[in-house]
Amino acid sequence: MKYVIDRLIQLIPVLLGITFLSFAMMQIAGSDAITEMYADKGAVSVEIINAKRAELGLDKPFIEQYFIWLGGLVRGDMGVSYVSGKDVFDTFISKLPATILLTVLSVLLTILISIPLGIIAAVRHDRFTDYFLRFFSFVGNSMPNFFIALLLMQLLAIKLGILPVISSGTSIQSAIMPTLTLAIAMSSKYMRQVRATVLEELNKDYVVGAKARGVRNSIILWKSVIKASMLTIITLLALSIGSLLGGTAIIESIFMWDGVGKLAVDAITMRDYPMIQAYVVWMAIIYVMVNLVTDLLYHLLDPRIRLGVAE
Amino acid sequence: MSTPTIRKQKIKRTTVKTRLIIFGTLAVLLLIGSIFSSYLTPYDPYLQDLSNAKAAPSMEHLLGTDRYGRDMLSRVIIGSRTSIYSTLLLVAIITAFGTAIGVICGWFGKWIDVILMRISDMFLAFPGLVFALAVAGVLGGGLQNAIIALAAISWPKYARIARSQTLAQKETVYLRAAKLSGSSTIKIIFKHILPNIMGPILVTSMLDIGTMMMELAGLSFLGLGAKPPTAEWGSMMSDTRSLITIVPWVTLAPGIAIFISVMIFNLLGDTIRDYADPKNREVRS
Numbered sequence: 001m002k003y004v005i006d007r008l009i010q011l012i013p014v015l016l017g018i019t020f021l022s023f024a025m026m027q028i029a030g031s032d033a034i035t036e037m038y039a040d041k042g043a044v045s046v047e048i049i050n051a052k053r054a055e056l057g058l059d060k061p062f063i064e065q066y067f068i069w070l071g072g073l074v075r076g077d078m079g080v081s082y083v084s085g086k087d088v089f090d091t092f093i094s095k096l097p098a099t100i101l102l103t104v105l106s107v108l109l110t111i112l113i114s115i116p117l118g119i120i121a122a123v124r125h126d127r128f129t130d131y132f133l134r135f136f137s138f139v140g141n142s143m144p145n146f147f148i149a150l151l152l153m154q155l156l157a158i159k160l161g162i163l164p165v166i167s168s169g170t171s172i173q174s175a176i177m178p179t180l181t182l183a184i185a186m187s188s189k190y191m192r193q194v195r196a197t198v199l200e201e202l203n204k205d206y207v208v209g210a211k212a213r214g215v216r217n218s219i220i221l222w223k224s225v226i227k228a229s230m231l232t233i234i235t236l237l238a239l240s241i242g243s244l245l246g247g248t249a250i251i252e253s254i255f256m257w258d259g260v261g262k263l264a265v266d267a268i269t270m271r272d273y274p275m276i277q278a279y280v281v282w283m284a285i286i287y288v289m290v291n292l293v294t295d296l297l298y299h300l301l302d303p304r305i306r307l308g309v310a311e
Numbered sequence: 312m313s314t315p316t317i318r319k320q321k322i323k324r325t326t327v328k329t330r331l332i333i334f335g336t337l338a339v340l341l342l343i344g345s346i347f348s349s350y351l352t353p354y355d356p357y358l359q360d361l362s363n364a365k366a367a368p369s370m371e372h373l374l375g376t377d378r379y380g381r382d383m384l385s386r387v388i389i390g391s392r393t394s395i396y397s398t399l400l401l402v403a404i405i406t407a408f409g410t411a412i413g414v415i416c417g418w419f420g421k422w423i424d425v426i427l428m429r430i431s432d433m434f435l436a437f438p439g440l441v442f443a444l445a446v447a448g449v450l451g452g453g454l455q456n457a458i459i460a461l462a463a464i465s466w467p468k469y470a471r472i473a474r475s476q477t478l479a480q481k482e483t484v485y486l487r488a489a490k491l492s493g494s495s496t497i498k499i500i501f502k503h504i505l506p507n508i509m510g511p512i513l514v515t516s517m518l519d520i521g522t523m524m525m526e527l528a529g530l531s532f533l534g535l536g537a538k539p540p541t542a543e544w545g546s547m548m549s550d551t552r553s554l555i556t557i558v559p560w561v562t563l564a565p566g567i568a569i570f571i572s573v574m575i576f577n578l579l580g581d582t583i584r585d586y587a588d589p590k591n592r593e594v595r596s
Contacts, residue, residue, distance in 0.1 A: 017433035025449055142574040144525040146532050146548065147566035154559045246440030250529050254552075264441075265533055268448035280437070280445040287438035 003299060007292060018284045019073065023066050026277045073281065079274040083267075088278045092260060099248055099259030102178055106244060107237065109183035110190055115233065117187075118194025119226065125199055133191065140188025145247055149181045149254045178248075178255045186244060193236050197229045231302055238294035242287045327585045334579040341575055345391035352385035356542055367558050374564045377551050383561050387568050390542040393454065395572060397537075398524040401458045401465075406516045408462070409469020414500060414508075416470065417477025428474070431467035439464070440526065447535040454543070457536035461526055465519070472515060476508035514587050518580035521573040528569050544569045 072078055078088045121133040140148075156163050156177060163176055201207070202225055210220045249261035256262070260279060267275035344351065354372075360380035368375045374383035412431070416424040434442070446460035480486055480503070489499055530536040531545030539550055544565040555562040 013429065014432065014436050017429070018436050021433055021437075022445070025445065028449065138577070139574070142521060142577050143570050144528050144532075144545075144566070144573075146529060146545075147563075147570060150548065150552070150555060150562055150566060154555055154563065158556055158559070242438035243440075245438040246442075246444070249440065249444055250533060253533065264444060264448075268444065269534065271448075271451075273449070276445055276448050280441060283441045284437045287441075288436055 004296060007296065011288065011292060014288055015285065018288065019070055019281055020066060022277055022281045022284070023069055025280075026273050027062070027065070078278045078281075081267075081272050081275050083270045083272045083275070088274045091263070091275070092278045092282060095258060095260045095263045098257060099245075099252070099261060102175065102182070102248055102252070102257060102259060103241065103244055105175060105179040106182035106186060107241065109179055110186040111237065113183060114187040114191040115194055118191045118233075119198050119221075121191065121195040122198035122202060123221065125195075130195075134195075137188040137191045140184055141192075143185070145181055145185040146250050146254060148184055149177070149251055152177050152181055153254075174255070174257070178251050178257050181251050181255075182244060182247060185247070186240065190237060190240060194229075194233055197232045197236070198225060201225045201229045231298065235294055235298050238297075239291065241290050245283055245287055327582060330578075330582045331586055334575060334582050337575045338579045341391070341395065341572060344388075345395045348388050348392050352382075352388050354382035354385045356381060356385040356389040357540060358382075365554060365558055365561070368560050375558050375561045377547075377561055378554065383564050386542045386547060387544070387564050390544045390547060390565060391568065391572070393537055393541060393543040394524065394528065394545070394569065397454055397458060397543075398520060398527055401461055401523050401527060402516050402520055404458070404462050405465045405519075406469055406512060409466040410473040410505075410508075410512055412466065413470040413473025413475075414477050414504060417474040417481065418496070418500060418504070424474075427470070431470050434464060434467045437464065440529070443526070443530065444533075444535070447530055452535050452538055454531075454537045454541070457527060457530040460530065460535075461523060465523070469512060469515065472512055473508060476511060477504055480504050480507055510587060514580075514584050517576075517583045520580060521577040524569065524573050524576065 069078075076089045078092075080086060081088050081091065084091070117133055121130045124130045143151075163173065207220055207225065210224065211217075248257075248259065249265055251257070252259045252261035253265045260283070264276060264279040266272075267279065358381060360376070362380065363372075363376055364378055364380040366372055366376040366380070372382050372384065374387065376382055377386070412427055416427050442464045443457075443460040446463050447457055450456035450459060486499065486503055489503055494502075527536060528543075528545030528548075531543050532549045534546070534549065537543035537546045539546055547565040548562060551562045551565075
């Protein structure tokens with residue numbers, strides 16, 4: 001319990017840091033956003049620009065602006081989009097479920113692919129199966145995800161014609177290719193970690209002891225080794241969600257998946273600063289929260305830590 | 312240690328050496344190739360020929376032509392310069408900057424350490440590319456800004472390694488002796504600490520080249536890196552994306568170029584890591 005409170009207290013400076021950095025960055029950009037807003041309207045007097053500055057609160061001291069903005073953030077008020085004029089936070093929240101769906105599907109598929117393959121590679125280590133699987137994970141690791149996306153598009157949509165090239169809405173059919181892309185990229189990296197974790201467990205003394213006592217290999221593997229490695233495996237997976245959150249942006253815009261990643265890329269192209277800001281801040285907060293929950297669960301699930309036994 | 316284990320290690324060591332020679336040569340060839348890429352192109356990579364646009368691969372144009380009739384093979388070859396050298400520049404920047412910060416934190420400690428490490432924590436709190444996307448978005452597109460964006464999110468890792476290595480060095484007897492005998496801080500850092508901590512840092516940089524190349528290409532693919540008409544693999548792919556239904560080779564060729572280069576650098580990185588691994592080195596002494 002004390003640990004939980006400690007972690008929550010540690011969270012405060014991190015959250016302040018994230019929000020401050022996001023704010024400062026957009027502020028540097030934001031000063032010319034005003035000029036940009038009027039750029040296509042011909043010559044605009046300094047008075048109008050200053051009036052707009054005051055309206056947006058850009059004439060106040062930096063720190064004061066930050067706290068006003070932070071107050072807005074907490075209330076879910078992050079201003080309106082420069083492009084659509086709609087509330088930024090509402091737009092972000094409305095696109096979030098699509099990204100979460102994509103993330104959850106990719107993580108599930110990654111688990112289905114990489115955990116069994118990683119275990120097989122570890123059990124058959126330094127044999128043909130292991131080399132074969134490691135080769136594939138190496139190839140997958142060397143391919144940028146947008147390249148995987150285009151390859152899948154070429155193969156599944158154009159050559160075989162099973163799936164539509166561009167998704168329409170957020171149906172299961174249109175989720176297949178983005179999910180596959182993200183899962184292939186993630187699995188290649190993750191399979192290596194599963195293999196390493198299981199291999200490390202297999203080399204421990206108790207495994208040799210169990211073997212010497214004549215315990216069957218399958219029982220050692222399922223009852224001890226995998227059970228012991230699972231905790232590390234799940235933790236590593238949860239921690240990799242961060243790279244997935246950032247990675248969805250490219251994939252979403254390739255497959256026209258209507259989530260926050262595509263929203264952010266579009267906002268960047270349009271220089272829609274409030275939108276970019278909302279994306280950065282909220283993705284970072286989600287990421288920090290996921291990591292916190294992972295860490296707490298790890299401590300809850302690990303009997304050594306839960307019962308306070310030193311290793 | 313029993314004899315079979317030593318022999319096994321010796322064999323492993325020789326294979327690591329062979330791998331080092333093979334992948335090192337490949338990487339050097341790639342680098343030399345990209346330096347002289349402008350002499351290797353069969354056509355002018357920027358020459359447009361609209362009468363021969365969107366051509367499928369043929370004997371004249373081995374990889375076909377793009378929307379403007381530019382020869383893809385030439386563009387892929389010339390693109391190597393932008394893609395490879397900007398990646399190397401990026402890795403050099405984060406290595407140097409991260410190491411500098413890390414050594415300062417480790418050596419001076421106290422409040423400097425606390426402040427700089429909290430700042431690096433802030434950058435680490437952002438998920439992967441999200442922050443880089445934002446930085447690139449704020450600064451606007453362009454290769455230089457993409458490099459700054461990726462550097463901003465990648466340096467903390469190096470700072471952490473350099474810091475912990477410096478702290479370990481600080482405790483060694485020889486450094487205390489150097490300090491006692493009145494060596495200046497500058498001399499201690501440059502003559503003693505840096506040469507001793509560069510090993511693990513350089514291994515990390517080597518392992519990062521592949522990832523950085525992919526991320527840089529990713530930003531370019533989104534239009535946040537190199538701008539057309541500059542030939543860069545990521546932006547070439549997004550440029551020719553719509554052609555995938557007509558001439559898939561034109562879109563996929565730059566991707567294969569990225570894949571091969573990343574693979575070579577990853578293989579080299581892994582090999583260097585194995586080579587530097589003390590477990591493999593014991594035999595030598």
